[in-house]
Amino acid sequence: MSATLQTPVKIGPYLFRYEWTGTPPFRVFDYDRYQYIYTDTDLTRLEIASRYENQPTPIQVLDSTEGNPDGVTYPGIARVQWRGQAHASKYEVDNGLTILNWTPETGEGYYEYVFQHDLLSTITDQLISLTTYDSEGNTVNTQLPSTSLISVPNMFNFNLSYDSGTTTITVGAV
């Protein structure tokens, strides 16, 4: 017997109520924030403010008879680790478009940065680039191979249009 999640009910702008049944305790995984809301709860009702006005946050509820949520099976993260260099002052991680992280050289040894898949994007291949700076501003850039990040996707923010001539409803992007 697994948990059964009922259709979320909109109870206000951006606000939705969820109810479920099953064998407690329950785990609730939020695919918008990509993390657990509860890892051990007997609650059977929850209200969540959504990112979108008309679409509830996708969640997965599992009861005591079930295994891991898909969000754990497909964590959608990549961990990049690099070795610190003598005379380096800082390290810059970017994705080819945006600087994601600055890490100072502290003598720790190895450093890392964890990429989270952009859950609003359907692109799964992530470019990762590391630039090392010394104290005089000299740089060395290392381009890492494109990394394929697998996560549970979310439906994009959509709306509906209707053509009365053809009585056709069409899904569109907001």
Add this chain to the structure above:
Amino acid sequence: MAIAYTKGDTLGIYRTATGLTGTYNLGGRKDGREIVPNFFVGPVQIPPIVILSASGNNTTEGYLAAKSASTLSFIGTGGTEGSAVTCNARDTVLVEDTDNDLWIRVYRDTDYSTADLGGFFNLTFLPEIHGVIGGAIVTKSGSVQNHYGAVMLSNHSGLGEACSSIKAWIGTLGTQRLSGTAQLGGAGGGTITTATADGFADWPASGWCRITTNAPALREIVYYSSRTSTSLTVPADGRGRLGTSAAAGAATDSVDCVPGIRIGYEAMDSNGEIQAIASATTAPTGITWDTDITSALGLSIGTLNPRENVGLWIHREIPANVTASILMENKINLSYVVDGVTYTNVLRGNYRIKDTSLALVKLWLGVDADPDFTTAPDATAALFPSIVITPPVSGISEYRIGCKYTNEYGITSHDTGYQSIWVNSSGAQVDAPITSPVDVSLENRQAGVAILQAKYRKTLDSTPADTWRIYYRTNGTDPDPAIDTPIEILLTDSTYSFPSQFDNSMQLRYAFATQAYNTDLRVIVRMYNSDTTDESINETVTQLTINTSTQSISPIPQAFAMMKESYSGQRIGTELSTLDLGNSWRYRIFPDEFLLYTGSTVVMRSTIKEYAEGRIYVPATFSFDNVAHSAAAVSTTYLIEAVSANVAYILVGSTRRAKIDLSTNVIEAAEFDWGAGISEDIPVNAFAWGNSSATYLLQYSPIRGRFVPWLKLTSGGVLSTMFPVTQRRS
């Protein structure tokens, strides 16, 4: 000091390179970069220590610890701690587990940190992904896809020792089974089924199966697209893979789970190089490919003297119409002998297979109902699906559209909501009706009263409702808003309509007028805007059967606040009538009440004095039981037949139809309709009156100036009262 590049670390694995700018893994020369397992060091570190390489036998976890300011020890995957190794400034050392196939090579970088050794690395080892061993990411195609790459095996001995008896073979990925129950035919798709329970449970969800005869000899390698715990499903495109041909199987065949690769080796030329291929889809020439899964039958490469290399080619073959997978694994085993000791190593690499045709937005439609995501979608599209609807025959219908997105690996989103469009019978879109109330409930209260509750979320409507509309019927049929007249309650009516304490909604709490016992009450609650005359369109009926017998006559605190006298024993006042019924039973009638006694105990008291409304009191110890009586009365002198000090019957005609029993504290009748009211007027001045169909007990009403009925008992045993019944406290 344990010397680096010795023992198991004698045979190095390097990438290959061509050209000055470096095109890697397509053959050519040996590149300076080694291929080592991916690893992560964990939060605690040994800052001066750089990890240069590790045995591929470390597949999951390892532990490198500083044992002193200048010594290290290592525990490989599944191993035990080996001897401590001294590692001084700028030393490169080999640190081994007690199992010398588990090792790690490290460098003490005093240019980076001059600190003493201290701390530890909690190591996590992982195969590379999309490197030379695994190969590039695959996109499903209708054609076979080949991928070639080469690594260089190099004797980089630190002691100038030879590395002999080098062997390479394909690693297996699941437990070997006998095909047993079902085998493939000579061609086309089919299944392979093992007789071993859960025999394929540790095999990947899709992959390759190497079929061997009991000779043993290679029969065929096939690709399976899916499996159960005992069966492999092989598509037609999966037959005869990796250089084999389709051949009918036999029950005595052995099946092994293997990666979809084969390997071959190429000796170096005089420059220490091997051939270079133009691209990863170009096959190298002159290579003898091998798919064997044992060291005995695999590649026998021979001996590499110090600084000698040999190229190891890997051919990955992906069949047409392959199944998407987030993780496919390649595995190559190595063994070699150094200084008389046999060592092993493993090359592991992963890749993904994506199927762009799986990347779809899926649409489900529910008409006046939630979309059912457990069924097949009603429409799909790469981005924007559409669906043709059928307008309603009459009125308007709500078309609820739910969407989910599935990515190119077949992983589907967990969206469960929907959006709506309302369409009328002409096929025209209309504005969303006023939001229907939610959490509608009906509950029994005392004495035939039902409480109706509902919630209206006014913030969901751009033009909110201002009125509750309650459609109800009491005849067992559903209300019809088209023809029924509703009870209207303004949202501003503070008697029944309240703002919620928890959100911005409004809460209805309405008490219906008293209904007869067993009334089938059915309600539809709608929201109404008196300016626009818009009304919500919900049709959901809420039903309640009025049942206020035993359970619903629990003490009502307000009732006791109205009591002025003690209800046990005699009261003082003008007595209008009294009669001894025998066996200690009697009744007494006062201007505003009726009392039925046995001894000094008041069994029933009916009062009519408060605000012209009445109430009937019985002892708190009494309970009520639906027991039908039909025995003939022994005495019909009175309509209350007192048979003992504790037992009396109320008669209808000459038949006992209700029983009052003080020995068990029970009043019994076939049915109770407490507080249902008595519509008949009995124009007699007596405590009781009856005929063959009903008996009435009466009391004097100071309001009306004459006797009125307060209790009715029918020949069917239905006992009803004029007023609500309360159990008194003593």
